[in-house]
Amino acid sequence: MTQPRGHIAEMAQGHSSPELDHLFAEGRLRRFSAGEHLITEGEATDYVFDLLGGTVALARNGRDGRRQILSFMGARQFLGAASTRNYPNLATALNDVTAICYPRSALERALETTPGFASEFRRVLTRILEAAHDHVYTVGQRSAMERVASFLLYLRSNQARFAPDGPREKSIDIDLPMTRSDIADFLGLKIETVSRSFSALKRAGVISYANSHACRIEKLDRIRVLGGRDDFTQHRGA
Amino acid sequence: MTQPRGHIAEMAQGHSSPELDHLFAEGRLRRFSAGEHLITEGEATDYVFDLLGGTVALARNGRDGRRQILSFMGARQFLGAASTRNYPNLATALNDVTAICYPRSALERALETTPGFASEFRRVLTRILEAAHDHVYTVGQRSAMERVASFLLYLRSNQARFAPDGPREKSIDIDLPMTRSDIADFLGLKIETVSRSFSALKRAGVISYANSHACRIEKLDRIRVLGGRDDFTQHRGA
DNA sequence: CGATATTTTGAAATAATTCAAAGGCAGTGG
DNA sequence: CCACTGCCTTTGAATTATTTCAAAATATCG
Incomplete structure (x- = not known):
């Protein structure tokens, strides 16, 4: 065995x-x-x-x-x-x-x-609770654009932390296995708003993508400013 | 001792x-x-x-x-x-x-x-997590009026469940020890929006109050429809 | 390749916010 | 005890972010 x-x-x-x-x-x-x-x-x-x-x-x-x-x-x-x-x-x-x-x-x-x-x-249970609290903050306080930006940082962080073979370096390439509709329902927005935010980020050269199920963060600092995930991460480990 | x-x-x-x-x-x-x-x-x-x-x-x-x-x-x-x-x-x-x-x-x-x-x-930790998930739903999916209504149900439920001398019957009288600003920051709204929602509920005779730190639910069924807390509570104990 | 679902974009509508001001209440000090 | 001060709440009007409605473009799947 x-x-x-x-x-x-x-x-x-x-x-x-x-x-x-x-x-x-x-x-x-x-x-x-x-x-x-x-x-x-x-x-x-x-x-x-x-x-x-x-x-x-x-x-x-x-x-x-x-x-x-x-x-x-x-x-x-x-x-x-x-x-x-x-x-x-x-x-x-x-x-x-x-x-x-x-x-x-x-x-x-x-x-x-x-x-x-x-x-x-x-x-682990406590960490899940803290993640839920982050989520409440995002949905309760941030604008549409900020939510999408912080979502990309959330995925990036999870992709590194929960990689199949153990934690690895954070990447600039983000997988988006979910649909725009899923993202909308996660962020408390409508599909169109999510799509518009992605388009705006792409137009501004902050991210790039060929299809809707993956993207690359071209300007991480800009995403960080928008997503403001640093508001919290300083208190935490990774 | x-x-x-x-x-x-x-x-x-x-x-x-x-x-x-x-x-x-x-x-x-x-x-x-x-x-x-x-x-x-x-x-x-x-x-x-x-x-x-x-x-x-x-x-x-x-x-x-x-x-x-x-x-x-x-x-x-x-x-x-x-x-x-x-x-x-x-x-x-x-x-x-x-x-x-x-x-x-x-x-x-x-x-x-x-x-x-x-x-x-x-x-207990798991229950706290479930409450946080309820909160995400409220802030992510509900309108201002619905958030305020569900907030009143949340307080009502907590007042009964966490009464100082042990659980007691749910009451129709709700204490509001927090300010409108606190309520706004809990619900992801602005003070004025919260105030307007309270006023509208009062005007419609759904709730009544003399001062802003307490209120009485006059039409519980109406609050339930608005707050939709029943969406979840059926799965749960109390 | 055709059919269906998803994504994107545009224009109009709306809910909530912002700005502004008045009203109420609580506490302080005269 | 009353007036003054500061804070919180309420209300109104204008603004804005997001949603809704509608349609085109793109991707997906058998």
């Missing part, structure tokens, strides 16, 4: 217990293709997912068709934290996704019996 | 360990008056606060004076979760606040040695 992989396995690094072994033994590799749901609204919170590849959009849907994407998740991120018996959120694969699926009960037991693992898990 | 009080003590209900005893022994009662900061931006994350009374605004400030309030916290809520060595947020007392202040190190040790307590803590 090969080493268990994924974010949860990383959190467990250096810790061990029979329950942790049991957790990894229970992990099942699953594949989802674009458009499939890993989690649907109202579904029982019986499983958590540890992403190995692909991109997932975690969203909350309103009665009337409004949708707010809460985060875009990829390799080395996990999905499925819930305090209740049913998920309030919807997790959709944006492209082909590979994930390890663990029973929540096994995770819970491992956390209860492996304090070091639980500490690491708590730290 | 009397029973330890506060949210953290509640989480520890039914669990025990020497480290937990040590944690409570280290707790110090502190008082803050209106305008004082419990936590300032960039400050070391050496303490956590367990609120016993009063209201605290947790906010993130931008370089240029913009401010996003992330939550209003009161009795039986705790403050100070952080994944890094310095707080990215600012916690300000809106009125006279009483809190128990614990060294983070003692909390961390208690969590590492008292699994049941740690599980409870994890559940």
Whole structure:
């Protein structure tokens, strides 16, 4: 048997217990293709997912068709934290996704019996909370252009931090596996506004792109001024 | 010595360990008056606060004076979760606040040695994350009027859930210890817009108030339609 | 290659902000 | 006790960022 992989396995690094072994033994590799749901609204919170590849959009849907994407998740991120018996959120694969699926009960037991693992898990959970707070700031305070700029910095940072084979250098080339509509729903804007912002950034030579699913940041300093992500990052590690 | 009080003590209900005893022994009662900061931006994350009374605004400030309030916290809520060595947020007392202040190190040790307590803590942390996600939805998707309506429902729910002496029935009377400016910064709106929304709701007979720091919901069903909090609550407990 | 979905662009409409001023309330000091 | 001062709230009018509506251009997929 090969080493268990994924974010949860990383959190467990250096810790061990029979329950942790049991957790990894229970992990099942699953594949989802674009458009499939890993989690649907109202579904029982019986499983958590540890992403190995692909991109997932975690969203909350309103009665009337409004949708707010809460985060875009990829390799080395996990999905499925819930305090209740049913998920309030919807997790959709944006492209082909590979994930390890663990029973929540096994995770819970491992956390209860492996304090070091639980500490690491708590730290990750806290980071997710801080990211959500960043998101509230972006959507609550920034203009459309600023939101798009800060979005590019968010992706850039995530691409480096959560690269499939471990953290790597931040790149100037940004993958955009999501549609403009997904970006709009993430930023609390409309498709057209997002498109216009991209076009304006391109026209100004701040970014360049040939197709809508990737771009290159040509003037990082300009994006930084617009996105103002430095407002926060100084307090933080990476 | 009397029973330890506060949210953290509640989480520890039914669990025990020497480290937990040590944690409570280290707790110090502190008082803050209106305008004082419990936590300032960039400050070391050496303490956590367990609120016993009063209201605290947790906010993130931008370089240029913009401010996003992330939550209003009161009795039986705790403050100070952080994944890094310095707080990215600012916690300000809106009125006279009483809190128990614990060294983070003692909390961390208690969590590492008292699994049941740690599980409870994890559940609370997850709920805080879910509240942040609600907030992203509100700020990202709702109109000004809807934000104000959902804000009233948010306060109503919190007042019941986090009443000083334990959960109680939801009331139709809402306390507003914060200013219009605080509400605006919480909802991602401007003061005038918040004021106009309150006035419109009053004019329509949906709410009533004599002064700006309290109001009564006269037509709860109308507020519910506007605020649409039911979009989510069906998945949840209370 | 044709059909469908996504993205881009333009013009008009609108919700929210900005600017400006008046009204109310709380606390201070005479 | 009242008047003064400063702050917060409310309201109005003008401005603006974003949305909405509409259509063309581009990409995607069988």
